Every structure is written in structure tokens, then in C-alpha cells.
Amino acid sequence: MLKAKVTIVGLGLMGGSLALGLRLAQRVALNPHATHLTVVDANPETRRAAERLADVVTADFAAGVREAAAVSHLPYVVAGTLMRTAFGLGDERTWTVSASGFRDTARVAGTDPRMMLDILLTNRTAVLAQLQRYQSELTEAIRLVRSGDEAALAAWLGETQREYPEYRTLKDER
Numbered sequence: 560m561l562k563a564k565v566t567i568v569g570l571g572l573m574g575g576s577l578a579l580g581l582r583l584a585q586r587v588a589l590n591p592h593a594t595h596l597t598v599v600d601a602n603p604e605t606r607r608a609a610e611r612l613a614d615v616v617t618a619d620f621a622a623g624v625r626e627a628a629a630v631s632h633l634p635y636v637v638a639g640t641l642m643r644t645a646f647g648l649g650d651e652r653t654w655t656v657s658a659s660g661f662r663d664t665a666r667v668a669g670t671d672p673r674m675m676l677d678i679l680l681t682n683r684t685a686v687l688a689q690l691q692r693y694q695s696e697l698t699e700a701i702r703l704v705r706s707g708d709e710a711a712l713a714a715w716l717g718e719t720q721r722e723y724p725e726y727r728t729l730k731d732e733r
Contacts, residue, residue: 628686632682632689633686634667635675635679636686645661
């Protein structure tokens with residue numbers, strides 16, 4: 560097992576906040592969905608032990624927090640805003656036309672809000688940075704749709720379509 564003097568911080572799908580520290584990391588071995596550990600001040604032996612516990616290990620704390628904000632915390636906020644937007648229509652017929660894309664995107668909105676509240680506030684700076692990046696991308700999407708420029712919108716959509724297989728390939732390698 561890992562030496563107690565090493566600080567291990569759990570992130571992402573392991574659940575909970577950075578404050579859970581070593582207790583959470585020790586439970587990672589029992590969690591088949593654990594994907595991300597940030598190891599701070601670890602010697603090579605400890606790093607190798609941590610790599611056996613999770614798919615991804617980084618020694619850069621700031622990068623680990625930024626990455627978790629982008630791919631774990633931001634999707635929760637996006638899913639929440641999607642649900643609020645759809646429910647805001649106030650029409651039950653909305654759900655009869657909703658398809659798998661809505662279901663897949665909105666799924667994480669069902670996460671326990673107490674856990675997400677802790678995660679969002681503990682990681683506030685990184686979450687805000689990713690929300691601002693997302694807002695910038697959303698603003699560009701709005702601009703493209705508003706302009707009616709089919710070629711520019713097709714190029715933007717094509718770029719996102721090309722990025723997805725790269726993500727899947729990298730994710731599936733883990």
C-alpha cells in the first residue's frame with residue numbers, strides 16, 4: 560500500500576472533492592470506474608504504485624485540477640443547464656420528442672447535487688475557467704447559426720466531429 564507521507568488527491572469519476580485526499584485514493588483500488596489520480600510529491604516507487612490504482616496519473620496538481628474541471632465538472636453544469644432549458648419550456652410534449660442525444664447529454668444532471676456542490680465550490684477557479692471557455696465556444700456556435708453561413712457552420716461542426724474519434728481512441732487506450 561502507499562506510504563502515508565505521500566499526498567494523493569482523487570479527482571474525476573472517483574467521486575468527492577479534493578479534500579478526501581488519501582482516504583479516497585485508497586478506495587480507488589476497489590472502484591473499477593476510477594480514472595484519475597493526481598500524485599503530489601511522489602517518488603518513482605510511489606508513482607508506480609499509484610499507476611496500478613488508476614488509468615491516468617499526473618504529477619502536476621494544477622493540470623489535474625484543470626483537466627477534471629474540463630471533463631468532469633463542466634459536463635455536470637452543461638447537463639444541468641440543458642435540463643433547465645428544456646424544463647423551462649413548460650410543456651410535457653417536449654419529452655415525447657426528446658431522443659438519445661438529449662438523454663446522453665442530460666444524464667449527469669441526475670448526479671447528487673450535494674456532491675457536485677462540494678466539487679464545484681472546492682474547484683471554483685478551475686471550473687470558472689472552463690465555464691468561460693465553454694461560453695466562448697457557445698458564443699461562436701450562436702454566431703455561426705445566427706449568420707446562416709452554411710460553410711462556416713459545417714466547418715465548425717466538422718471540426719468537432721473529427722475531434723470525437725481522437726478522444727475515443729485516447730480514452731479506449733486507457
